[in-house]
Structures are given as C-alpha cells and as structure tokens.
Amino acid sequence: MMLRYALKTVRARKGGFLGAFLGAFLALMCAAALITACGTLLETGLRGTIGTERYAAAPVVVSADQNVHQTTVKQKKGKTKVKHKAKPIAERAWLPDDLAARLSGVAGVDRVVPELTFLAQPLTPTGSVEKSRPAYGHAWDSAALTPYTLTTGTAPQADGDLVVDRYLAERAHLKPGDRLTVQSTQSPRTYRVTGIAAPTKAVRHQTSLFFSTAEARRLAAHPGQVTAFGVLPAKGTDTATLEQAVTKALNGTTAQVSAGDERGPVEFLDAAAARTRLISMGGAMGGTSLLVAVLVVVGTFALSVQQRHRELALLRAIAATRGQIRTLLGREALIVGAAAGTAGALAGLPLGSWLHSRFVAMGAVPATLQHTVSVFPFFAAIIATLLGAWAAARISSRRITRIRPAEALAEARTERTRPAWGRILAGLALLAGGTVLIVVLSFLRTEPASTPVTFLAVVVLATAVALLGPLLVRAAAVILAGPLRLSGPGGRLARANLRGNAARMASVVTPLTLLIGMTCTVLFVQPTLGDAARAQAREGIRADWVLAAQGPGVPAEAARQLRTHDDIVTEVVRTTVRVGLDKYAAQGVTPGGLARTWDPDVTAGSLNHLKSNTVAVSELAADQLHLKPGSTLKLTLGDGTPATLTVAAVYAKGLGFGDLTFAHDLIARHVDNPLATSVLVSTARTQTQLATTLREFPAVEVLAPAAADSIQAERQQANAEVNYLAMGLVLAFTAIAVVNTLAMSVSERVREFAMLRLAGATRRQVLRMLRTETLSVLLLATALGSGIALAVLTAFSIGMTGGAAPAVTPLVYAVVVAAAGLLALVATALPGRVALAPRPVTVATAKE
Numbered sequence: 001m002m003l004r005y006a007l008k009t010v011r012a013r014k015g016g017f018l019g020a021f022l023g024a025f026l027a028l029m030c031a032a033a034l035i036t037a038c039g040t041l042l043e044t045g046l047r048g049t050i051g052t053e054r055y056a057a058a059p060v061v062v063s064a065d066q067n068v069h070q071t072t073v074k075q076k077k078g079k080t081k082v083k084h085k086a087k088p089i090a091e092r093a094w095l096p097d098d099l100a101a102r103l104s105g106v107a108g109v110d111r112v113v114p115e116l117t118f119l120a121q122p123l124t125p126t127g128s129v130e131k132s133r134p135a136y137g138h139a140w141d142s143a144a145l146t147p148y149t150l151t152t153g154t155a156p157q158a159d160g161d162l163v164v165d166r167y168l169a170e171r172a173h174l175k176p177g178d179r180l181t182v183q184s185t186q187s188p189r190t191y192r193v194t195g196i197a198a199p200t201k202a203v204r205h206q207t208s209l210f211f212s213t214a215e216a217r218r219l220a221a222h223p224g225q226v227t228a229f230g231v232l233p234a235k236g237t238d239t240a241t242l243e244q245a246v247t248k249a250l251n252g253t254t255a256q257v258s259a260g261d262e263r264g265p266v267e268f269l270d271a272a273a274a275r276t277r278l279i280s281m282g283g284a285m286g287g288t289s290l291l292v293a294v295l296v297v298v299g300t301f302a303l304s305v306q307q308r309h310r311e312l313a314l315l316r317a318i319a320a321t322r323g324q325i326r327t328l329l330g331r332e333a334l335i336v337g338a339a340a341g342t343a344g345a346l347a348g349l350p351l352g353s354w355l356h357s358r359f360v361a362m363g364a365v366p367a368t369l370q371h372t373v374s375v376f377p378f379f380a381a382i383i384a385t386l387l388g389a390w391a392a393a394r395i396s397s398r399r400i401t402r403i404r405p406a407e408a409l410a411e412a413r414t415e416r417t418r419p420a421w422g423r424i425l426a427g428l429a430l431l432a433g434g435t436v437l438i439v440v441l442s443f444l445r446t447e448p449a450s451t452p453v454t455f456l457a458v459v460v461l462a463t464a465v466a467l468l469g470p471l472l473v474r475a476a477a478v479i480l481a482g483p484l485r486l487s488g489p490g491g492r493l494a495r496a497n498l499r500g501n502a503a504r505m506a507s508v509v510t511p512l513t514l515l516i517g518m519t520c521t522v523l524f525v526q527p528t529l530g531d532a533a534r535a536q537a538r539e540g541i542r543a544d545w546v547l548a549a550q551g552p553g554v555p556a557e558a559a560r561q562l563r564t565h566d567d568i569v570t571e572v573v574r575t576t577v578r579v580g581l582d583k584y585a586a587q588g589v590t591p592g593g594l595a596r597t598w599d600p601d602v603t604a605g606s607l608n609h610l611k612s613n614t615v616a617v618s619e620l621a622a623d624q625l626h627l628k629p630g631s632t633l634k635l636t637l638g639d640g641t642p643a644t645l646t647v648a649a650v651y652a653k654g655l656g657f658g659d660l661t662f663a664h665d666l667i668a669r670h671v672d673n674p675l676a677t678s679v680l681v682s683t684a685r686t687q688t689q690l691a692t693t694l695r696e697f698p699a700v701e702v703l704a705p706a707a708a709d710s711i712q713a714e715r716q717q718a719n720a721e722v723n724y725l726a727m728g729l730v731l732a733f734t735a736i737a738v739v740n741t742l743a744m745s746v747s748e749r750v751r752e753f754a755m756l757r758l759a760g761a762t763r764r765q766v767l768r769m770l771r772t773e774t775l776s777v778l779l780l781a782t783a784l785g786s787g788i789a790l791a792v793l794t795a796f797s798i799g800m801t802g803g804a805a806p807a808v809t810p811l812v813y814a815v816v817v818a819a820a821g822l823l824a825l826v827a828t829a830l831p832g833r834v835a836l837a838p839r840p841v842t843v844a845t846a847k848e
C-alpha cells in the first residue's frame with residue numbers, strides 16, 4: 001500500500017513540491033554520474049589493457065623483474081603468517097645476456113631474439129616527433145620482434161648507419177642517403193639513413209630507430225645486459241606450451257615470463273606505472289566525490305522533507321504511524337533514486353571516457369593504457385545512489401516521525417526556535433573530529449599521506465557546518481542586525497527571515513560553504529607545496545648559470561666542454577629509489593666543487609664526503625629512516641640494483657632538492673635517461689661566451705637561475721592542472737548543488753511572496769529582500785568556507801613545508817568568492833522572478 005501511495009505522491013507533485021523532487025533527482029543524478037566516472041577510472045587502473053606493439057611477433061617475452069619485494073613473517077598464537085608485498089621501480093631493469101644460451105636450449109624454441117631499448121631522440125624540425133609517440137632506439141637484429149621489414153634501402157651495417165620507421169620518415173621527409181642527428185644516451189651524433197622500415201602490424205604509440213648491433217650496445221650503455229628476450233616458437237609449438245617450458249627453464253632466476261596481454265606492461269613501463277597512479281587518482285576522486293555526494297544529498301532531502309512538513313504532519317494527524325511515514329519517504333526516495341541513479345550512471349560512462357582522454361592529453365596517463373568500461377561502475381553507482389537516497393530520507397525524516405502529530409502540525413507553520421540536541425551534539429563531535437584532522441595534518445610530512453587528509457578535513461568541517469547551520473545563521477542574523485536594519489524594508493524582512501527560518505537558510509549555507517572551502521583548498525594546496533619547494537631551490541642554487549635542454553636532457557659532453565680549472569660544472573640527474581618499499585625522490589650531482597654551485601643547507605656531516613659509496617639525506621628522510629652521518633643505508637636504485645651506502649651528510653632543503661642525493665655517476669648508470677635534467681655552472685664567463693662554447697649543442701640553453709625557476713614554475717603548473725581537473729568535477733557537482741538548493745529554497749516561497757505583495761510590498765522590494773538574504777547567507781558561507789580552507793591549508797603548510805605560510809593568491813581568492821556570489825545571486829533571482837509571476841490573489845487563495 002505504501003509503495004502505491006509513494007508512486008502516486010511522486011506523480012502528483014506540483015509547484016514547489018515538484019521542485020523538491022526534481023531537486024533530489026538532480027542531486028542524485030549528478031552523484032551517480034560522478035561515481036560512475038570515477039569508477040571507470042578505478043577499473044581502468046585495475047583492469048585496463050596494455051596492448052603490445054613492439055613484441056607483437058614474439059608470443060613469449062622474457063624480461064627482468066620490475067618490482068622490489070618484501071616478505072614479512074609473523075608468529076601469532078602459534079601460527080606463522082607470511083606476507084609478501086611488491087612495489088614497482090622507477091627505471092627499466094635489465095637482464096644478463098647469457099640467459100640467451102639457456103633459452104635457446106628449451107624444447108619448442110626456434111629462435112631467441114635479444115632486445116635493447118634505449119633513449120633515441122631524433123633532432124628533427126618541430127612536429128616531426130609527437131609526444132604521444134616517443135622515440136626509442138633498438139638493434140636491427142631485434143626488428144623481427146614486431147616485425148619491421150625494409151620498404152626501401154638496406155639494413156644498418158656500420159656504426160654510422162641508421163634505419164628509421166616509415167612514420168618518422170614521412171613526417172620528417174627522410175629518405176635513404178639523408179643525414180639525421182640523434183640525441184641518445186651519449187652526445188648527439190649524425191647518422192646516415194640507410195633504409196626505411198615498416199611494421200606488419202600497426203604501431204601507434206612509439207617511433208623506432210634501428211642501429212647496428214655494435215652501436216646499439218654502445219648507446220644502451222649496459223654491457224653484458226639486455227632489455228628483454230623475445231622467444232619465437234618452433235613450428236607446431238603453441239604459446240601455452242612454450243610459456244610453460246620457458247618458465248620451467250628459468251626457475252631459480254628473477255626473470256619474468258610474459259605472454260598475451262602480459263607483454264604490454266613489459267614494453268610500456270610508463271603504462272604499467274600509470275595503473276597505480278590511476279588507481280590512486282580514481283580512488284581519491286571517488287572517495288571525495290562520495291563524501292561530498294552524501295553531504296549534498298542529505299541536505300537536499302532534508303530541505304525536501306522540510307518543504308513537505310505540513311503534508312507529513314497531516315498524515316500523522318489522520319493516524320499514519322511513524323513506521324508508515326518512514327516507509328513512505330524511504331520508498332519515494334528509492335523511486336527517485338532508481339530513476340536518478342540510472343540516468344546518472346548512463347551519463348557517467350561518457351564522462352569517464354572524457355576524463356580519461358583529458359588525462360591522456362595532459363600526459364598524466366599514457367595512451368597505451370586503454371580505457372576499460374564494464375557494468376561494475378554502472379551498477380555500483382546505482383546501488384550507491386539507492387542506498388544514499390534511502391539513508392538520506394531516513395535521516396531527514398527522524399524529526400517528523402519522532403514528535404507527536406500536534407507538534408508536527410505546529411512546526412509546519414513556524415520553525416523550531418532551537419535545533420534538536422542530538423543535531424547540536426553531532427555537529428560539535430564533527431567539529432572536534434575536523435579539528436583533530438587538522439592537528440594530524442600539521443604533522444604529516446609526505447604528500448601521499450597529507451593529500452587525502454586535507455580534503456577529508458574540509459568535508460568533515462563542512463558537515464559540522466551543516467549540522468550547526470541553524471545556530472550559525474541565527475548568530476549571523478544578530479551580527480548583521482545593524483547593517484540589515486539600515487538597508488531599508490528589504491533588509492528588515494531579510495533579517496526576520498534569517499532569524500525565523502534559520503533551518504531553511506542553513507540548507508543554503510552548507511553547499512556554499514563546501515564550494516568555497518573545497519575550491520580554495522584545491523586551488524591553493526599545490527601552490528603552497530610548489531612555492532615552498534621552489535623557494536628552497538632558489539635559495540640553494542649558487543650557480544651563476546643553469547643549462548637546460550629542450551630535448552631529453554643535457555649531454556655529458558656539453559658539461560665536459562664547460563668544465564675548466566676555474567669553472568665548476570655540476571650535472572644533476574633525477575630519479576626515484578626505494579628504501580624497503582618506500583619511494584624517495586633522489587638526484588645525482590657531480591661532487592667536485594659542489595659547494596660553489598649548490599647549497600642544500602647541510603645540518604650534519606659534510607658534502608665533501610659525497611662519493612660513489614656515500615649518500616646525503618634530507619632531514620625528513622633522516623627522521624623517517626633514523627639516519628645520521630656514518631649510518632648505513634640499504635636501498636634499491638631506480639633500475640632495481642641493490643646498494644649499501646654510508647650517510648655522508650644531512651640537509652634541510654629536502655623539499656627543493658629531494659630526499660636523497662648521490663654522486664652523479666652512480667645514478668647515471670642506473671637510469672633510463674642518463675642525460676642531465678639541468679647543469680649548474682659557476683663561472684666568470686658571460687651567457688654569450690657559454691652559448692658560443694656550446695654551439696655544437698643547439699638544444700641546450702644557457703639560462704639565468706631566475707629564468708630556470710620560471711620554467712620550473714610552468715612545469716609545476718602543468719602538473720597541478722591534472723589535480724585541478726581531477727577535483728574539478730567534484731567542485732562542479734558542488735556548484736550544481738548550490739544552484740539546486742537555492743532554487744528549491746526559493747521555489748517553496750511562492751505563497752510567502754504573495755502574502756508580502758498583498759500586505760503592500762512591491763515586486764522590487766521582495767526581490768531586494770531576496771537579494772539581501774542571499775548576500776547575508778553568502779557572507780556567512782564565505783567566512784565559514786574561507787576559515788575552513790585557511791585552517792586546512794595552514795596545517796598542510798606546517799606539515800609539508802615547516803612554516804605556516806599557505807600560498808594564497810588574493811586575485812584568485814577574490815574570483816572564487818565572486819563566482820560563488822554570482823552563482824548564488826543568479827540561482828536566487830531567476831526562481832524568485834518565476835515565483836513572483838502569478839497574481840498574488842490567485843496564489844494566496846489557492847488550495848495548499
């Protein structure tokens with residue numbers, strides 16, 4: 001019976017009551033779309049396919065282990081528990097080439113093809129090589145792995161010969177006999193194009209350059225090692241049999257055997273690493289979206305129930321039980337939730353696809369990680385929407401179902417003067433919880449740990465505002481009483497509404513507070529961290545000039561040409577290393593004369609002791625790993641090579657220079673790109689003189705430290721744009737909630753506006769009253785949202801940078817507040833004008 005009545009109720013809604021249902025529908029639909037989009041990203045990270053291109057003709061591929069492993073054994077209550085964990089390394093791991101002999105002897109193997117993959121950037125006119133198709137060098141002997149076949153010309157024989165793929169040849173207008181300069185792991189070298197090769201299957205995500213075997217080994221710079229082995233089967237041997245045989249032959253080694261779709265991650269290491277990043281990003285977005293959605297949906301349903309208070313009170317008066325009212329509201333919510341969830345989930349599928357494409361365009365996710373969509377995010381969003389709608393209806397109906405029918409009828413006309421004690425206590429508890437999160441945030445010193453706490457603190461404090469909203473609105477009415485009284489009749493009416501309808505006004509304050517607080521936090525978190533890091537870098541760089549490259553990096557030969565008896569040249573190579581399973585940003589620097597170009601603010605030990613067997617660590621790393629000068633540090637370098645080093649120094653500017661600093665040559669031997677990311681030069685020579693010396697390296701620029709800092713700021717801004725996009729959808733959802741809530745709040749006041757008109761108020765006075773109310777609510781929401789953001793950003797700054805100095809740009813902050821104000825005014829004015837359109841007499845005499 002209650003289901004039938006719920007269906008009739010939904011169908012029969014008119015006027016403001018219809019607006020309540022539409023408002024709830026819109027909030028739930030947006031929530032479902034957001035959850036579905038985040039779910040598709042999460043699923044792509046978990047199950048996304050990485051198709052192979054380079055190894056298309058090799059059904060089985062043998063590669064090195066790309067993970068660092070940790071096994072823990074615990075004894076508990078007489079039982080032994082073994083737990084194994086693995087984390088990916090940053091660079092490509094290499095295999096010993098003598099495994100080829102073992103593989104060749106495996107039954108069913110026809111041929112074992114060693115593979116070398118290394119940096120090989122053709123220095124062609126701009127546009128010849130796309131960012132989406134990075135260039136790699138290989139030995140021509142491994143062309144059979146795709147396979148590539150010559151379409152014209154001959155294979156490379158001499159060290160100066162080169163074969164390019166057809167795609168590069170067409171874009172750069174190359175033909176056999178032309179000369180092409182290539183920047184690889186060594187100094188740039190000009191090669192003679194001897195041939196053009198084309199793959200038998202489509203290769204869309206890379207550009208291939210093929211060298212002679214001897215030249216490829218020289219450029220790979222890993223003597224006695226290979227990137228991988230492609231195993232080609234003998235006639236009649238199927239892939240499964242071959243994979244089992246190869247796996248058995250390699251038993252006892254760390255080599256990994258891959259077949260089918262598992263070959264893709266071996267080829268595209270960035271795509272494999274992007275899976276983890278996408279899981280983290282999708283999870284963070286989904287979690288934040290879910291928390292925001294719950295807050296918004298509960299607020300929307302609370303306003304909807306408040307607007308129907310008289311109807312529900314009458315049902316109670318004619319003997320409807322508490323359980324029947326709860327069942328009615330719950331089933332109405334499920335009906336609306338089912339429709340909204342289905343519509344939102346359908347809209348979320350293309351939204352997720354668009355998000356993935358934007359992340360690919362920004363470089364946050366490689367195109368080789370294919371977007372994966374299944375029914376799981378779709379149904380998960382619908383289920384979450386149904387549960388959210390039902391829970392929101394139950395929470396919103398607590399008051400109307402707990403009081404006596406007579407009290408319900410009385411409250412239908414006049415709002416309670418004081419919120420329920422339970423609501424106040426819950427609000428205070430959340431306020432205390434938010435305060436605890438802020439205190440905890442001030443002690444978190446790593447970005448992965450602090451970022452989720454940052455946004456969680458904003459949501460928790462905004463929820464506290466939602467619960468304490470009526471009290472805050474009444475307090476604001478008292479504070480603003482003077483200015484409102486002076487603003488004329490509209491101001492006095494607005495003040496009366498703030499005091500008499502605090503719950504309704506509070507429902508508008510909450511989404512506005514969340515919008516301003518969350519937007520400010522999103523916009524200023526990255527600048528707070530980035531500005532502090534750049535400030536430390538500026539203070540620590542003592543060099544007169546900085547070399548930067550437009551291509552993959554600054555060659556070592558360029559640094560050698562500048563290095564003289566009087567001039568100090570410091571090459572900097574960056575990577576990440578693992579200490580245990582924990583990842584640390586690291587760099588390699590040239591130790592000689594380091595004090596003249598670089599000062600990380602050493603607090604213990606000395607950089608004079610920095611050698612191939614020592615390391616300098618930041619204060620943060622020293623605290624986390626319990627290190628001091630003379631301590632032993634065991635770690636895993638970027639390519640998986642274990643190393644045991646002695647701590648030579650501890651420095652303070654870890655935010656600007658990374659947590660671990662090694663000798664340059666140690667790091668350069670264990671990274672995919674050994675070219676320097678920057679070179680610091682201390683010299684009396686001018687910029688022009690340095691540029692003249694480096695004329696053989698046209699891609700290398702000589703910059704003042706300030707100019708290099710500006711380039712770094714641009715890179716940080718590009719990285720921050722990914723976070724802005726990720727959280728932008730949450731902010732857009734919150735903005736829609738603001739408009740939705742304001743429209744619902746105004747649409748229910750048609751009768752009130754009509755009575756004011758009949759009492760003598762003009763249309764303009766009513767609109768002025770409405771505008772004054774909105775500005776008052778906006779002022780309160782701005783104060784609360786700004787306060788929340790400031791507290792959270794200050795705690796984040798203390799934890800991450802050591803100082804209470806969040807980077808807040810006044811102009812950006814003003815734009816945020818102005819945008820929120822414009823949104824609120826428009827969302828109030830348009831429904832207000834619609835509500836004033838009918839004749840007052842008609843509205844006042846109409847049946848409720």
